[in-house]
Amino acid sequence: MHRRMIGALVALSLGACGASSNEVTLLNASFDPTGDLYEEFNAAFSANYRTPDGKRVSIGMSHAGSGKQSRSVIDGLPADVVTLALENDIDQIARRTGKIPENWRTLLPANSSPYTSTIVFLVRKGNPKAIRDWDDLARTGVSVITPNPKTSGGARWNYLAAWAYADRRFGGDEARTAQFVGAIYRNAAKLDSGARGSTTTFSKQGTGDVLITWENEAYHLLIESSHGEFELVYPSMSIKAEPPVAVVPGNADRHNARKVAEDYLLHLYSPEGQRIIARNYFRPTDPTAADPEDLKRFHPVEMVSIDDPLFGGWTAAQKKHFDANGLFDRIYQPASKP
Amino acid sequence: MTEAEKAATAQQRRQKQAIGEGPITRGVLIALALAFLGVMLIAPLLVVFIEAFGRGVGVFFEALTSPHTLSALQLTLLVAAIAVPANLVFGVAAAWAIAKFDFKGKAFLLTLIDLPFAVSPVVSGLIFVLLFGANSALGPLLDSYGVKILFAVPGIVLATIFITFPFIARELIPLMQQQGSSEEEAAISLGAGGWRTFFLVTLPNVKWGLLYGVLLCNARAMGEFGAVSVVSGHIRGQTNTLPLHIEILYHDNKAAAAFAVASLLALLALVTLAVKSILEARFAGSLAAQRRH
């Protein structure tokens, strides 16, 4: 009996990763807010693409928080491509498994970010707390919803956007900047572990005065809530969120899918890919390919890049701000629990 | 009625009252129990169905018939179809050994069998990540043979088996202990073989308890969330079970769809409870044991 059970398990496990022979299967491990984007993009890609020997491609999706996805791939999730929220999450895979080359960021155009976004505020109808800019988030009595930057990739961009604003405002005085960002986080009514959790908290459960979120998430919510429940506020300054993508050769090579995986990601940069990206509220890297109606949504806003000397790239920013006992731990912990 | 009789009746009434409560106390206690159960248990159940149909029947059926829901349902059924029989065989073996024989270390063995009850579901998932993950000894070895455990169906099955491990054993052991082994001993002395004795004597005696254990094991197997969430990998259409699918829909701003899928599992819970009540009412005698341990 037992042997039969093990046999069944093995058979199942083989069944789970193999696919029918006239089809190549790709697995894309992505972060939460890209569900609709990739649903549309995958359909478009599969419709026309054939491998040199004429096979069709079907794409499986796995969505979860960016950090969780990174951990899953490290622990063996057989993703052929990763499309995550943070460079660091892909770096971790590269460093810990060697399944991705260390120079992955240089292998695709635009720093391997086929789409970008920025950090904005979503407030309730009529903006009752008169929230215009980052200063209003640090005010007492304002209840802020943002995910936990320790666990959510998206939330790190939120945090760094606030940091960039404060750095300018206090002329580079790090102590005062930290104080300001700490005040915003002490206003947090709920620190969800992922960006999606925060959106749910704000929209469905009526908690909080302002949601700090990605522009694409904000538009999603604006358009899905039909009766004008929410309003979008662009701060005076924000950050250019560059969610990166990469092929995982260590996984793709195992079923000869590296070429397909590369073509799949390259298709994101194609006019069709860019058009789908803009339609799903992400900012395209090549606006000329997108529908002008979609582009109208994206207000011009001053955006700092992660490669700005203020942050010095993700590796430095990660270490300084988010690692254990980094700045976030220091500004958030002691004040919240005296 | 004589004075003496009247006095006796009054005495009786007083005594009856003394071992029961007055109608007011009684009413208040019943009302309190009803209110607590209503708020704590019934209201959440109602909310599931109300929200499921909140955006109309169309959304409800659309959610239930979407490919992702169907594949999640398929996986959930598959996982239960493996986990429940596996634990059933174990439960019967363990109950036979523990109930029909006396040996040392029995109490310790029972504690070990109970262990998965007390372990947090998250910890149950974590142990399989540690065992089969990339940093483990086993994971890369199996991987080199192309066997996937983690982030594939086998991992989900293993975590579910772990979580539901004691359910059937725990129903059967007290029942079989209570029934003793005289009937089996008689069958054996009359020349019946071991398997024959088991199937013709033991099994009919414990079948309702067994069914009851299977039901509860099944409900838990289909509903497990924490452990499965840690080992699943969340591949849509492949490794998402119904509870994980509910979480995804809920966080994807599709609350009505989330509740529609949730209502499916809630319905399963209701069926489980209904069958259980029927079993208890009809076969009170042969089920008595589990009310006693």
Next chain:
Amino acid sequence: MSAPAITAQPCGKPPRAKWRRRSVLPGFGLSLGYTLVYLSLIVLLPLAGLAISSASLGWNEFWAIAFDPRVSAALQLSFGAAMLAAIVNTVFGVLIAWVLVRYRFPGRRWLDAAVDLPFALPTAVAGIALATLYAPNGVFGAFLENVLGVKVGFSALGVVFALMFVGLPFVVRTVQPVLEEIDRETEEVSATLGAGRFRTVTRVILPAMFPAILTGFALSFARGVGEYGSVIFIANNLPFESEIAPLLIVIKLDEHNYAGATAIATIMLVIAFVMLFVINLLQAWSRKWFGHD
């Protein structure tokens, strides 16, 4: 599981001299062997993996993680909330058991069946239902916040409510059978001897039920400490405020911090062991002094 899953021992004590008493029944080797192999493969081996990972941390690192303020806060919350929920569940669980056993009223059978709902309803379903009810814009949440000024959803109190939901049946199902078996004659004697009803309940009935109540409390508590699925939807998961220990394990894992996850999991596992041990002691005590189990 329907009733607490704890050790029931056969009536006769095995003779001390031999490892096991001889029996005419066959299949001891097979059934015990299978039980031990399956138990080892599914439960013991994975748990040993956790223990080994944890041991490789070394004491210093282990203690540094265990006494990290955020980890201690999460552990404190998990235990505090589980304790509070178990206390409330004990009070209402005894009340519900009392009403179910002692009173006859329309709908009693329905009520009895409903008690098991948390056993059958998946925790994720319970989680989204509770979150919807107790959210600031939910039916109960709005009432509690506007009328009583209490915030339940997305607060530490939300954790307690979720744990009350999952833990309630344990108390009812442990106390109920004991209450059914209590000899009404003792009550009558107490009443005849002139004790008031209140005195009879507190001096005669409650002491007899005490071990069962304590066991129900312990089971409800043990279940609550590890609960994950229902809590994460209703709590706001703020570190130091409403972040439970199982969630922190998940967070540590997602931060690639295997050491942290392992250390917290080990602490919770040890506690689970201790809880089971205590529950088994309680049951043994109950059998010894009160003659029922």
